[in-house]
Structures are given as structure tokens and as C-alpha cells.
Amino acid sequence: MRCGGNHLASMCKFKEYKCRSCGKVGHLAKVCSSKQPAEPQKSMPTQKNASKMNYVSGGKLSQSEDENVKREDDSSYSLFTLLSSSATNPYSVDLDINNRSVAMELDTGVSLSIISEDVFKSLSLRPPLELTSVKSTTYSGESLEILGKVHVIVNYEGNNCTLSVIVVMGSGPYLLGRDWLQELQLNWKKIFQICSNDKLKELLHKYCHVFSEELGTYKGIEITIHVKPNTKPRFFKHWSVPYILKSKIETELQQLQSLGIITLVKSSDWAAPIVPVTKLDGSVRICGDYKLNINQAAHIESYPLPKIEDLLSALAGGVAFTKLDLAQAYLQLPLSDCSKQYVTMNTHKGLFEFNRVPFGITLALAVFQRCIDTLFQGSNGVIVCIDDILVTGETIEEQLQNLEVVLLKLSEVGLKLKQQKCIFQPQKLST
Secondary structure: OOOOOOOOHHHOOOOOOEOOOOOOEOOOHHHOOOOOOOOOOOOOOOOOOEOOOOOOOOOOOOHHHHHHHHHOOOOEEEEOOOEOOOOOOOOEEEEEEOOEEEEEEEOOOOOOOEEEHHHHHHOOOOOOOEOOOOEEEEOOOOEEOEEEEEEEEEEEOOEEEEEEEEEEOOOOOOEEOHHHHHHOOOOHHHHHHHHHHHHHHHHHHHOHHHHOOOOOOOOOOOEOOOEOOOOOOOEOOOOOOOHHHHHHHHHHHHHHHHOOOEEEEOOOOOEEEEEEEEOOOOOEEEEEOHHHOHHHHEOOOOOOOOOHHHHHHHHOOOOEEEEEEEOOHHHHOEEOHHHHHHHOEEEOOEEEEEOEOOOOOOOHHHHHHHHHHHHOOOOOOEEEEOOEEEEEEOOHHHHHHHHHHHHHHHHHHOOOEOHHHOEEOOOOOOO
16 A cells, blocks of 8 residues: 555555655655665645645534644644645735734645744744643644644734644744634635735736826827718817916926827818817827817717716626726727828917827727627626726636736736726726
8 A cells, every 4th residue: 555545456546656754766755665764854845836626614623633633642744735846826915923013824734833933933932832632733644743732822903812833843834723713713714805905906016007108099090080971171270378388288288199199181171279278287189179070070870878877877886896097098090091081189389190099089988888898798896988998706716807808908908007096906986
């Protein structure tokens, strides 16, 4: 028998394992018949190599387990943190042990809680080590060298209690086992939230290019402005602007040119006077006063905008939300070449054609809503309200899955988000 299990030796998954007792290959130490001692295990698995195969259970210790913990007899306790290269983040709990902050990894496969020798030595109030006959092994049968047991004062969210913990040689993960779970009233909601925050950070890092400062461009589409038949071109001179705004307007014109949003042209049959709008930060946003020409001449595109009742109904049942803001909204939609003349802007620095859908034209709102709705058609937990994208889910995990779908689609078509205006996972959203 290689491991003590009820199966053929040739079918045992431990047949290639090296015994920690006699050093021979083919069986585990717990079923070794040799009396030759093996070298003691000098340290527990390091944090880097320990896998994160943890699970959470609300169950208590069985009566037999509870008695074993109290007696601390010669039973061998299994340590179910496997050795692997998994990068999955563990569930962890932040608490104070003798006034030292420690993040302990939750592991319901461990009967007794464990800290490393390094953590024990770093305690400001270091209690004396007590001898213990408890033995601990990993899942594969590797023994951990136990230095002893100590009683420590554990503070968790303002509540103190005195608990015993096993100290093992070396450095490694600090495991919160079932004995401490029985005593500590853990804030599971907070624990899961911390874990979801880590996943959110990974997601934002993966799609960091979607939040870049460069201007996005919706790939594969061009917006065409259709003018009513027999419409005569309408050209208007530029209006005088306050002298104090001239330098700001010139700065904005240069910025828009450098981004390829506008192009200086020598002449045009269409032109609307510039309209500068002062923003909260003191800069200006510029567009043409298109109500004088193209808004009267263009066919109006009809597309329904979402009602607040529809939004609230679609978001019902969600436990976590994310609000994404599309940077510069309409300017991410390119215009067809034949449409650029209709949105020419007349300024004190000359005539400028827009290469993107500008603010101020009537059809912009409906066209933008239609394009974004089409992009996310069929996506679960996603609601679009002009330049805001709302993402929700019935669980935090589902919300993160829906969020990744949204970021993936935005990445594929070349749209960009303004991260400063995005709100991630609040428990409620204000309108």
C-alpha cells in the first residue's frame, strides 16, 4: 500500500512520491514500514509557492475534532494548502496579534491555526513557547517542524480574545484554521469585498489601455449627416468673443488640431460661428452654433433615449454597481468625409472642419446612444445612458464578470473611458 487508501497500488497517485521517512520512492511517510528516520522538514511552504485553494464554510468543528484540539494528543493534523504555482488570491483576514498587524490566510482545511517563526519573533509582546506533541503535515505527507504553542491576544474589529496558535519553523503563510474560526465572529461581507477589490484591481490593470488619456476612435463606423434636398448652404461670420477668452480659445484650437479632431480649411460653403463654453476648471469647450445652419437642414435621426423608470427596473436586484464614463463622448465617433463641411466652425483664427461628431448638432445624441446600445446589445447587467455605462450583477462575482465583458468590448472597438469620472462598486448610485 502506497498511501493507505482503498485502491490498487498501481493506481495510487502517490506512487512516484518520495517517502519523508526512509527516502525511498513509492509511498508516503505515514505508511512507511522502515524505521530509518528521515531528515526533519526545516521549514513550512513559502508564501510564494503556496497555492490558494481555500474555501469558506460556516460549519463548526466536529466533536471529535474539538476534543483533539483540546487534548493536543499525538494526532497528525493535515495542512491542506497545497504546493503549486497558482496565482489565485486567497481570502485573508486582517487582525492584530499581541499588537502586531497580521494578514492571516483563511484555510478551513487546517484544524489548528499556524504562524511562522518569523511572525512569532516579530511580536512586541512575545509569550513563552510551550511544548506540544501536535504534529502537522502537508497534503502530500511532508512534515512541518513545530517549535511549540503560544497563547496570544487576538484583536479583530475591536474585539479581544485569547487564543492558542502553533508556531512552525521558518517563514511562510499564516493560516487561520478552524479552531480560530470557532472563536472569532468574522465579518464575511468585508472579507469577500476585499477579495473582490483585488479582482477589480487586476481587471483595471488588464484593461488599463481603455483608460488611457488618448482620444478614442470607434472602429469600423463613420457617421454621415444627411441634408434635406434642395437645401442651400448657410455661411455665418465668426462672432466677437471676450478678449479674456481669446488665448484660451486659441489654446483649445491647437489642442483639438493636435488630436486630429479639427482641421484648418481655406474655404467652406457652410460655417457656424464659434461658441466657447467655460468649464469648471477655467478652460473652455468650443463648438459651433449649429442651430443657425445644419440643425435646420439635416434630417433628424430618431432613436429612443432610456427613461429613468427603465433604468431603475433594469438595475433592480443588483448588489454592486459600476458607472463608466466615456471620455469626450461624441468626439470618439468619426465623421464621413462628405459630412465634415456641414460642421465647419468660423473662428477669429480661421475656418475649422470637425473630423468627429461635435457637440451642438441635433443628431449627435441619438446617433451616440444608438451606437453604444448596439455595441452592448445582449450583454447582461449593462445599461447605457448616453455617455454613462452602468454595470451591475446579482453577486459581486457576476458584476465583475459583466464589467470585464464591457471593458473587452470597449477595447475591441477602440473606445476610451475617463477613469476620474468612473465609480467602481458602490452599494448605490445617485442620479
